[in-house]
Structure formats: structure tokens, C-alpha cells
Amino acid sequence: MKKTENMVWRFFASVRLALFTLLILATTSVIGTLIPQKNPLDFYIESFGQRTAQFFQLLDVPDMYNSWWFLSLLSLFSINLIVCTIDRLPNVWQMVVLNNLETDPERLEKMPQRQLFHARGSTADLTETAIALLAKNGWKAAHEHKPDGSLIFSQKTPWSRLGVYAVHLSILVIFAGAIIGSLLGFKAGVMIPEGSASDTVYESGTGTPIPLGFTVQCDDFNVAYYADGATPKEFRSILTVQENGKTTIDKRSIIVNDPLNYKGITFYQSSYEPMQGFNVVITNTNTKASQSFQIPFGQKISWTEGGIDFGIINQEVRSRMGDVNRLKVWFSDGQGEPSIFWMDNNAIQTITNPAATYEFAASQVYATGLQVAKDPGVWTVYAGCTLMLIGLYVAFFLSHRRIWVYITNEENGDRCRILVCGASSKNKIAFEKEFAALIQGFTNDSSFQNA
């Protein structure tokens, strides 16, 4: 029993499994980039035929990144990471906190980097000199008296050994964030016409209504174009949030890349839809009387108090979507000939009549398309990403470097034997140079003689 347990543990802790999982994940991920994802069944039948489509259905290919087998692979990957970490971390931690002043002198003689010196003087004096030399080269040292002399030790970034585990942990943190997001969050969308409000959004894919607990009103929506007249420059919605009859956010404008967040729910500018209708504001500049209307296309409207009849009798659209570029207005205040004119959408036209001067403002009614997301896991994911970058930097570019200086009295005479040695957890070539510089420092000091 013990043996099988051990074998199972070895299996899940192995790097072989990690390599296998990484390559299987890489290979299977390709499938979803070749076969379009999340389309209705009919699409697959049409593109691949009945039998293949059924086969796809069986293996969840149309939504493979959420399929049981892909999630199982990711779970296997996570278990591998966890078991591997539990398996190795204790030993690595031992190396980080190890008291290197207790290193067995015999092991010092076998360190990858070594240099032997001789010197006259007491171990105490030489210890002091050596510590000063180390400090001069950037090595802060501690020392301990030994029965036969003295051992000095200095190290740099022992914690860099943990870098690789920080990276492994960061992957698990990112997964945790993704799970939090998928369990407690949602992705949804809603179209809100200008002047309207909504307290419900609709889940992406399923269309399930999700109540917000507050209402979002679209006060205004505008598309701005570049000078070429075709490339959109900016989509901007003005949103007002009301909760329990109170306005909690008043006329906040959102654009793509600058969403609105309210109570953990974020509203992203994502699309728009031109509607069949216009917002019209008429102002009599003499009497200062003003009135706004939301009117349909091609219908005669009366403003009785102002004594005005008007309507929009023609329109010129910019695109197949139906965005109105210019509109033709019929306007009469009952005095003389009615005015008929073309004006730009979203502009103000001045009408000078014998009786009065009017300002006529018109803009097409739009509905703003908002993407609505609640993702309480996103900061966990970002924390994981940050940890991953720090971990990778530490794991790749920092190493645990250790230097010992072992000073012993020689059996005959007043001379001391000095062994300078060191080791590095990685990047041996750089450490070789660093060690050579330190040895140069010892060689240049008159107290020490190369052996």
C-alpha cells in the first residue's frame, strides 16, 4: 500500500507529468482556434456535416475551453503544480534558512569555487581582515569561532530559490481568480435607447435576464468621426445610475477603454444602434420659449403653445446600420410659407421667419450597447499576474550565492591556512566572475599569500 501511495505521489510530483501536461494543453488548445467556438449546432452541421457535428457535440468541441476534458487537463496541471511544490518546497526552504556557519569543513573543500591562501597572524586578526575585504566587495559577513580556527560566511539573495515556487503559486492564484469570476460573476449585455433606463441586463450567450438592483439610464449617446468621415473616433454614452429612487451617479460619460463601475458591476461601451426617431429641441429666440420632443420619422408634430407644426420628411443615411447623416425638415409657424431645409444630424439650424427666429436642434435617437461584467475575481487574477512577473524575474535573474572563508591554524608555526570558497544556485558563469573579483581582492591584500 505504502509503495503504491508513494508511486502515485511520485507521478503527480514529476516534471515528466508537467512536460506532458504542458504539451497536451498546447496541442489541444489548437483545436479551438481552428474550429470556431460557441456557434449554434446548425453552424457545425452546415460546415462539417451531421456526423462530425454530432461527434463534436459529444466531445464539447464547440465550447472546448469550458469542456469537462479541457478543465480536467487544467485540474491535472494544477494538481501537478501543488504536489510538486509540496514535494520540493520543504527542502528548498531548508536551503533558504540554513545556518551556513555550521557547514561541514569537509564540504567546503569540495565547493565549485575555491582558492587557498596562507597568512601570518592570529585567526582573530585574519578574520577581521577577511570580513573587511568581503565587505569591500559587497559581501556582508557573519562569523563563528571553531575549535581549529574561524568560519566566515556571507550570502546574497537566499530567497531567490523561492522564485520558481512563486511562479507556480501565481498560476494557481490566477486559476483561483478565474474560478471566483466564473462562480460569482457574470458577462452580460444590454441595449438602452437614449432617454430610457434599464434595471436588467441579459447574460451573454443564454440571454437570461439578470436584475441589477439599480437602474442605468442612457442620457445621451454620440459617435464622433475622424475627418475622413468614415472611421469612428469615439463612442460616448452619458449614463446616470439611480438606486431606490435616488440618483447615485449623475451623468457620467463612458467611452471604449474607460468604463463605469458601480457596486462591482462594470459597464463597457461596446456597440450602438441607430433608432427610427429623432430628439428635437425647438427654441423661439424672441420669447425664449423652448420645448423638446422625441419624434418618429415622417410624421407631422404640433407644438400647440408655440404655434408650430413640424416634421422630418427625409433622411440620408451614412451606413447600412442606418445612422442618419443629414435630415430634411418641414417647419411652419403658420406665418407665410413653411420652411423646408436639409440639416446635419446632431446640429442646430436657425430659422428666420417674419414673426420670430427659431433654433431647431435635431439628433437621431440611438441606443447604446453596453457590455456588463461582474468579475470579483479580476483583482485576484491581477495579483497572480504580478506575482508571476516578479517570480519569473527572481527565478531567472537572481541566484543564491554563498561565500565561506575558513581560517585555520596550521599545525606547525604561526601561519594560518585560509580557504575562500563559494557556490551559486544558478548562473555559474556570472558567479565565477564575481568570485574571481573577490579572490583578486584577497590577492591584492598584503596579509594573504596565494597557496
Next chain:
Amino acid sequence: MNSSQLLGITTFAYLFSAVLYIAILVFRAKKIGLFATLVTAAAFLVNTAGIGLRWYESHQMGIGYAPLSNMYESLVFFAWSIALVYLFMEIRYKNRLLGAFSMPFAALAMILAGLKNPDIKPLIPALQSNWLIAHVITCFIGYAAFAVASGMGIMYLVKDRKTDKTAGPLIASLPELKVIDDIIHKTLVFGFLWLTAGIITGAVWANSAWGTYWSWDPKETWSLITWFIYAATLHARFTRGWGGRRIAWLAIGGFVSVMFTYYGVNYLLSGLHSYGGN
């Protein structure tokens, strides 16, 4: 002088630089070494000036943006990154033979850019984000490192194949296999860090624009596939002691995946990054 002209000159200068480095290798013409370095450095400066001028020109047109937002601009920046990574390696390893296996990539990137439309087009709303700049810079420094690593992989295989037989002086002049292996490893590690940063900045940008940091669109997925390949490569080396030919092949294979992520996805698959194909 406009930016397209400067970048046209850059293309020829990189091509010239690549030819010089190859000449050093093939004819063992060490004398022209310094000249090759100067040409490369000059080409890099012209490339930098070209990118800077394009930035300035976009501001003159009233649509100012960092020139990193379409295929043409990214290829120009890719070439710039390759030259930067290569020059750094030449200084660090004091070996000009690496140039014969690196600078052709920079020249190739500029030639591909030459096939694209260099018109400065205004940015659609989704691209108006500082995360775009961070995303493109991090990705392409990573891609450049992977390009150079694959060049070193080719160099390794060339040297290794020839040492089986009696090595000619041409091959003998290449760095020792052990040294090339170390360079490949260091370049891969460097590239992996930047690729990771590139994927992360892309995710943050996607989240600020669309509210989803990851949506498994083909470009995202391919960048992750590339990440898996290099992660596997580094693990094979660190923990299973792989080296030599196997890592050289993986460096080349990894770069094929990089190129598919960058180039292939835009033309063969569809997705969110479709604007990158123009």
C-alpha cells in the same frame, strides 16, 4: 524626408548589415567586422528616427498615436527590437558571427513591412489605450528575443552537424557549442519573461476595453500555446538537463509558433485581433 522614406532606408541598411555579417562568416573577413557593427548601429538609429518621425507625423495630422497599432507598424517595431536585442548580444558576447544568424530576421521583418500599406490611419476607439503601447512593446521584445534564439538554434545545428566530419575553418570559427547553448538558453529565458508580460498587458487591456481579460480568441490562445511550448522547453532544460540539439530544435520550433501567433493567426484564423491584419 518622411517616415516611410526613412523606414525604406532602414530596410536596405538592415539588408546590408545582414549581408556584411554573412560575409564575415563565409569569407572570414574579420576586417569588416567593425564596419558591419557601425552599419547595424546606424540602421538601428534610422529605424528609431523613422518610428519617432511617424509618431510626429501622426500628431501633425491631428490623430497623434504611438505607431504600434497595425501590421506595418508592428513589423517595423519587430525589426527595431531584433536589432536592439542583437546589438546588445554583440556587445555582451563580443562575437560578430551571431549577426549572420540574427540580422537577416530584422531585414526580413522590414521587407515584409514594405509589402504593407504604410498610410497613417486614425485609431479606432478600441485601440485608444496606453495598454496597447505596453502590450505591443512587451510582446515584440519577447518575439525579437525568440527570433534571435531560433537563429542561434540554427547556428548550433550548423556547427554540430559539421563537427561530425572534419570541421572546415568556416564552422570552426563559430563559437563553441557550449557557448551557443548558453546563449540560446539565456535568450529564451529573456524572451519568456517578456512574452509573459506581453500576454498579461494584453489581458489587462482586454479587460479595460471589453470586460474580459481572457476570451480564448485565436490570438490569445496561440500566445498561450507559444507560452506552453517555451515553458515546457525551460522545464526540460532546468530539471531534466536537456541541452544541445534538442533545445536548439525547440528554440526553432518555438519561434515557428511565435510567427504563427503573430502572422499566421491574422491571415488564417479570425478573431478580435483582426485589425492587426491591415
